[in-house]
Amino acid sequence: MKAHFQVITLFPLMIETLFGEGVVGQARKKGLIDLSLINPREFTEDVHKTVDDRPFGGGDGMIGMAEPLWQAWQKARAQDSETELIYLSPQGETLTDTLVKELALRPRLTLLCGRYGGVDQRLIEKTGAREISIGDYVLSGGEIGAAVLIDTISRQIPGVLGHADSAVRESFAGGLLEAPQFTRPREWQGLSVPEMLMSGNHAKIEEWRRWVSILVTLAKRPDLSKLEELSRKERQKLRQFFEGLSGQDKVLLGLEDLASEELDG
Template sequence: MRIDVISVMPRFFQSPLDTGLLAIAEKKGLVEIHVHNLHDYGLGRYRQVDDTPFGGGAGMVLRPEPVFACIETLKAERAYDAVIFLTPDGQGFDQPTANRLSMLKNLIVLCGHYKAVDERIRTRLVTMEISVGDVVLSGGEIPALLLMDAVARLVPGVLGDGESALTDSFQTGMLDCEYYTRPAEFRGMKVPDVLLSGHHRNIEEWRRRNALERTKKRRPDLLGSDRKEEL
């Protein structure tokens, strides 16, 4: 998988791409990430990428020329499966979306900045708009890292234990169950007996029920009526 990120703050990605899961994914040759400085396509002597909005008002708006130039340059080199714009008014980012994106080959991720981007960018270039939550950030860099981490860990071979990703929260439409490790008793708190029994069928049933109970308590919105009836 290849991901091309477009940002006015490319240095923001330096540390995250040098450490952690994204660095592992790149080192294994399974994910290739390239960060492009939008200012390289800026206008004039000062490489301008933004301007004041028509009609007045506060804030600055990303101009269309640099974004078009950058994306058209990338598209001249290869075909892309999606051009993703990270924006508060996009569709909510969730696990099924991460699953679908992980199966694609080439992605462009456009990080917004300032007040907005020129709407013609969204109309002509963007194929998918994603929001990571009902909150406004200073730019799309943090959401881009979140998206890349969520997607990269699903690429086969990135995680040491690929099965782990299949049992994470949201993969089955609900939260994951509780987990315990050694010691079996700590400060008077004991691990549930069933987890020490070695009876795999009973353990799997306990985990299923526990996941349902946790989801009902913490995120009941995730449960359909059929699952609510199981509790």
């Protein structure tokens, strides 16, 4: 499967710069991802290439005019008849790992970036654009949001990440955060890497990581994972595992504030 992202933006260089390198840059070179940039200024007829105007009814900020954005959308559709339009907007549904995975099933997307005061609402109405927000705050423009979508969706495209299972283990996969990672040296500033990771026993390491993952999720993001979802037996095992961790490992893994009693659910 190949992804095709088209970005409607007044600042194409912002997107091009970000995705000339790194994981997405490599995937573009491998032909796994196509990225097209469409500047609404292409579709203006006046000498100043005007793409925005003052809001009717008064107020601050300039509003993106519907017509150049509409023309830009027509170009996107001409380039890919199956593309779907997303308007990056603080008012949209909030991006989550689940939504990223949903979008990655059909990664033929046109991302419309607003600027200044936003865009004329009639454009959203006429195009039926899906509104997506990257969080409850206001950005100066949609480019950073578009970049977040391109980056997160691309990671789900087969072949984009080096190892087939890289995205499977990462945080949020299976509703859990990833277990903390360590690399050389084995000792650093008086802290040593948890013994288990040195054991060379891959099955045991996998099991250790799974328990740590559950504990870390309970400690950092209790909203993501509920103890009640574990069977009574699993909860007992989890408690035993937690009690078996050394004091240093508990600190290192950020679990020092968890109490065994909390693990009884």
